[in-house]
Every structure is written in C-alpha cells, then in structure tokens.
Amino acid sequence: MLQDDHSNHDCLHISHHPTDSYRREFFTKKLASIYEQEQLQQLFQDFITIAPLTEISSVTNALIKDSSPPSLLVDIVQEIQPSLVIPPARNASAIEIFTAYALEDEPYKQRVERILSTLKRQRWRLIYHWREVAVDDISWRQDNHLETAHLILLLVSSAFSDTEFCYSQGIIEAVRKHEKQTKCHIIPIIVRPDPLWRDTPFGHLPCLPKNGKAISQCDIDEAFGHVATYIKEKIQELQYYA
Secondary structure, X not given: OOOOOHHHHHHHOHHHOOOHXXXXXXXXXXXXXXXXXXXXXXXXXXXXXXXXXXXXXXXXXXXXXXXXXXXXXXXXXXXXXOOOOOOOOOOOOOEEEEEEEEHHHHHHHXXXXXXXXXXXXXXXXXXXXXXXXXXXXXXXXXXXXXXHOOEEEXXXXXXXXXXXXXXXXXXXXXXXXXXXXXXXXXXXXXXXXXXXXXXXXXXXOOOEOOOOOOHHHOOHHHXXXXXXHHHHHHHHHHOOOO
C-alpha cells in the first residue's frame, strides 16, 4: 500500500509522464496496488484528464479482464463506459442470498428465483436460501441464514407484513448491519400493494420498484427487469467484501 507522503502523491500524477506507452504501463501497475479511495480517485482523475477515450477503453478493458478490481474501480469504470460488462471477479467469495416471502406470493418468488438462477449460470458465485413465512409460522426462528446472508431480498405484500418474521429481532439486527454498511444489504421488493409496509422495521429502506408502486400494478416483465439489474449491481459490489 502506498504511503500518504509527498513523493508517492507525485507518482500518482500520470500527467508528469509525457509518453502514452509509459503512462499506460504506469497506470495499469499502480491500479493493482492502490485501494485507498482518495488515491484511486485521484489516479483516475489525472488519467481521464489527459488520456484519449480510446486509451481509456483499452486500459479499462484490460484491467477488468486480467484482474479483480475493487468496487470503487468498478463504479468509476462503468461511469466512464456504461456499456462495459463487469464479469465475476476471479477468486471472489460466494455471495449468500436470503429471500423471504409469503405463501401467497409464490409466483413472484419464482421470478426472483429465475433471476438468481440466470446469474449463477453466468458464473456468479451465489448461494441462495428461501424462507416462506406465514402468520402463525415460527419455524424461521431456527433458520440462521438471515444472520449470515450478504444480500437479503424481502418480497413485500400485505400478507408478508402480517407475519412475526417482519418484526423479529433477526430483521431488526439485519437492518442495523445494512445501515452500518457492513457485508449486508437489504432490498425490499414490493410485489403486491401494502400501504402499511413502511411501518415495519425495514420500511425506511429504499425499495424496488423505485417509484414505490407494487410490481403487480406495473408491467411485470419490465419491473422484474429492473429488479434483475439492481440485484446484479449489488452482487458486483458485494463480491469484493464477502
């Protein structure tokens, strides 16, 4: 890791090196060792300022192909090149996904299952668990996957919100971990209308669809397309911290 001193900050300024070939070599090597946000942002800022778009494209494609870049690098690269596909990182840890849903919402659970199955076929390392919850059911208390999951998907409906699970200590603790930005992220997915879900322990969290309208009231294929995109984005972020 580079030290935060004057000499190393000078090294980060690629504009100090006039030739394109040297600049590209320097840039590529430094990215392999720089993980501190301020340094990485400065490096990209300098590079983007002086490098032609073709060079940016060449370097970023090489980096994504040949290494496992940190999440911040993925974000910056995709901002430069929105069409760039970020593949699973080599040697990344598996992402554990926990999905909870009410029996009445089984058709929506199957759509989520299809999304996760497709991502797994695309070589994302996923381990997923399903938990059906009901009003009088407390079997979920024996399930520790809520505690270990990196990504928690809650399929929200009035039937789902009317379960003890939604107000359990496990959910409350998961929300705390989410808010501390640890290795846990919760995505409430509103599958059927529920005017009371905002009063649950997770009711203040951002939801899908982003307009707050239930999927059952939208074009279902389009809505689940957005769900799939968002889930993939979160998996991309979590693979570096799982």
